[in-house]
Structure formats: C-alpha cells, structure tokens
Amino acid sequence: MSETTPPAQAGTEAPLMREVKHEMAGFLREVSGFRDEIQAKLQQTEERMTMLDRKSHAAARPPLAAAAEPAAPHRKAFNAYLRCGDDDALRVLELEGKAMSTAVNSDGGYLVDPQTAEAVQSVLQATASIRAVAAVVHVEATSYDVLVDHTELGAGWATETGSVTETATPQIDRITIPLHELSALPKASQRLLDDSAFDIEGWLAGRIAEKFARAEADAFINGDGIDKPTGFMTHTKLDNDAWSWGNLGYVATGAAGSLPDADPIVDLVYALGAQYRANASFVMNSKTAGILRKMKDADGRFLWSDGLAAGEPARLMGYPVLVAEDMPDVASDAFAVAFGDFRAGYTVAERPDLRVLRDPFSAKPHVLFYATKRVGGDVSDFAAIKLLKFGIA
Helix, strand or coil: CCCCCCCCHHHHHHHHHHHHHHHCCCCCCHHHHHHHHHHHHHHHHHHHHHHHHHHHHHHHHHHHHHHCCCCCCHHHHHHHHHHHHHCCCHHHHHCCCCCCCCCCCHHHHHCHHHHHHHHHHHHHHHHHHHHHHCCEEEECCCCEEEEEEECCCCCCCCCCCCCCCCCCCCEEEEEEEEEEEEEECCCHHHHHHCCCCCCHHHHHHHHHHHHHHHHHHHHHHHHHHCCCCCCCCCCCCHHHCCCCCCCCEEECCCCCCCCCCCCCHHHHHHHHHHHHHHCCCCEHHHHHHHHHHHCCCCCCCCCCCCCCCCCCCCCCCEEEEEEEECCCCCCCCCEEEEEECCHHHEEEECCCEEEEEEEECCCCCCEEEEEEEEEEEEEECCCCCEEEEEECC
C-alpha cells in the first residue's frame, strides 16, 4: 500500500512554503541593494582617487611661464612692472599689506623681487674685491658708526695693605661710515621686453651685479670718500716704525720698483700684530701675483703655494691671497701689496634693499632701468692692515 500525504498536512505546508519564499525574496533584495550600494561607494572612491591623482600630477608639472606661479604674487607683479610699466599689482600688494616691506612708491622706484636681489648679492660676494674678506654689515640708517678702543686699559700690581694707584683710561674712537648711492642704468628694447621667452629678471640681475661689482671693487681700494666709499689705499701711509693711529703702516722693499729677495715679505708679515695674523690675508693684483709667485726663500723653496682644492685661494707664506685687480701695479714707490686682517680692518656698510625705477621715455625706443643701492666703506682698525712699498724707504 503506497504512502500518501494527508490532506491536513499538505494544507499546512503550503502557507509555510509561501512564507519562506517571501522571506527569501526579501533577503535577496536586501543583498542586491547592499551590493549596489557597495559598488556605488567603490565607484565614488575610485573617482576621488583619480581626481587626486590628476591634481598631484598637475602640481608636479613645471609651469610653462612665470605667469603660472600663483604662489609668488610679488614676483609676477614686479615682472609686469619691468616688462610694461604696469604697477597696479604692486600698488594692490602694498595697499593690502601683503608686501609692505617690498613695495614702495614709484617716485623712488620699486624694490626688486627677493630672488633677484639674492642673485645680485651672491654675485657681489663672489667677486674678487675687498668685500670678500672685509666685515659686511647691513644697516637701515644713512651711516654706520664703528667704536674702536685702541688703547690699553692699564693695570698694576697691588699689595694687601698698599694703596692702589690710578691706571690709564682707555680712549674710544668713533669712525663714521656714511652710505653712498651706487647706481646702474641698463637698457633694453621694448620689443625684447615683450618677448615672454626673455628672462628679464635674470638679465637685469646680471647687468646690475656686473656694474655694481666693478664700482665697489675700485671704491673699497681707491675711493676718495666723496660720494663713494673711502678706500683703504687713500689713507696716509707711514713707515711702520713711526706708525700712529689714523694712518697705515708700511714696510719698504729696499729697492725702487722691485723686490730683491723674500725678506721684505717676511718683514711685512711680522709687522702685523700677532692678534691679527691668525685671520690675515694678502691682497694684490694679477701682475704682482705673477712676480711673487716666483719668489723663493733662502733654501730655494717657493713662498707661493696653490690651493689644494677647487675654489680654495692660493697662499703666500701660508696666508690666503686675494687677487684684486684694482690694486696698483709694481712700480717705484708703489704700495702694490697689502697684508692684514681685513675683517677687523675694513668695514662695508650697506642697506639690504635694491631699488629699480623704470624709465620708458628718456631713451626711446629703449627702456632704461635705473637701479640703486646704498653702500659705504672705510678702514675700521688702522692697526689691522699693513702695506708693502716697492721703494728704498
């Protein structure tokens, strides 16, 4: 006899199956919705990552021109002023207070972009002039005072019960270094300035640096102090045995216009005080260096030695040599060699700013750029520098 499902049992299973199927269908719908939501979020995440990747590539891509540098508003404004005289952006920067230290009224010119100023300054520092070994100070005033105590305070021995005698009082000298205006006037055609491929800032920095470097180098050595720095060679010179403050001492070679042997060089070195010799250096021009390069001591050894590494100065008797072409040539009674601690003996005072005034009218069709800076220099310690005189006495 075959088994059959009772009617009551079959009637019970039908609603149960329908309920199971209904719940399963709802579960599948929820799973499908959850899956769609996950896919949508993954797609959004992928789109965000793509956008970030594009932005990073755009940031890393070098700009095609200086105008594509949004982070340097003063540089863009100054470049516009140099090219076409448009100073609106510079005025806006000044009014907004974003560049109060770098923009000034156009009557006095505009301060150059900091990058250009640094380029000019680096060239001046690298140029062979007294600036390379002297003390350089930045001032905001129109002059710089150096206070020098060149006398001994005085001291004495005292006993427990004896009276103490009064000692000498030091004397303080004030040396005032006025700042003078140094100027350069390069020019360029307006057509050249309109060419976006022309590096106006680099060209201007190079021309200004070349002019300033030549003028400074000569003034620090031979300047008469009238509208220019006072050169150390213009001060009164005395035989070192009779030297006094306010003058430069010298040692004579004993022969007019020549150096018979190495003894005067040795005398020059030891004419300088021991406190200055540790940081001392020689200063001479190329012709004089060619003569001294051949000098030998009594044992036949050369006094001159070349630098052991690139960029290291040559040395004479172990002291560095600065070749400054503005020093005088060897001649009868010429002071062709200087030796001393120039960081103590000579001070260069300057304002750190550099102004440029654009003039499109005076030299049409060219545009003139009137660049100015304030600089001064003078001897600050007369005991720190000695000279070699190519003469009998």
